[in-house]
Amino acid sequence: MKKHLFEDRRDYIRQTFAHEPKSQQAIRAAMASPEDQINVPSEDGRLLQLLVRLVGAKKIVEIGTLGGYSSLWMAQAMPKGGQIYTCEYEDRRAKIADKHFKKYAKGKKITIVQGNAHETLPKLSKKGPFDLIFIDADKISYAKYLDWAEKNLRRGGLIVGDNTFLFDAIWQEHPVDRVRQEALFAMRDFNRRLSNPKKYQSMLLNTGQGMTVAMKL
Ligand SMILES: C[S@@+](CC[C@H](N)C(=O)[O-])C[C@H]1O[C@@H](n2cnc3c(N)ncnc32)[C@H](O)[C@@H]1O
Incomplete structure (x- = not known):
């Protein structure tokens, strides 16, 4: 049988470009139950860092903190004086994130905005x-989050949406059962609006779950 150096393409990418720092490993260890294992993978963490640096992002909003995994990746790439506001409505998750930010993000400004993002974003x-x-929270609300993001992003800034393949439902006529119709409509609307070349320079990146990246023109 033919031998390979790596398990697959993703394994090669991870081992070459996306080693996980101890801090991120600690967050994953604290979020070990299956319902908590919904953070971005490390290669997407590295991609977020690249995006933060490309636009010199000093003021960041994240919708969907979970245990703080993706926040920490972004915080580690932020320029001095940068600030992240990260929204989470589950107290237990916000507490875990807070504990890890205190330990691993000293000198970085990360504010957890507790509560329902629909109320906290305004x-x-x-x-x-x-x-x-x-944007990395409840899929059904992506179009609403985009309404807010469009108004509150500077020109040249980035809107980044995760899971924009919607578990591969986005391109199928009869999507899988776990995806609700409303979520499908919301995600199609989200991608359609961000694909408008008059308003955005954008692309849906072919990451594991799909990541839409759009620069406001
Ligand atoms: C996919 S996880 C976020 C993963 C995180 N960005 C990461 O990669 O580490 C989505 C999070 O959004 C939170 N969430 C969902 N709907 C929300 C809402 N309306 N307001 C605030 N938080 C919400 C969930 O509790 C969950 O922790």
């Missing part, structure tokens, strides 16, 4: 405009 508007808005 209050965050006064801190904007933002350089990067990362």
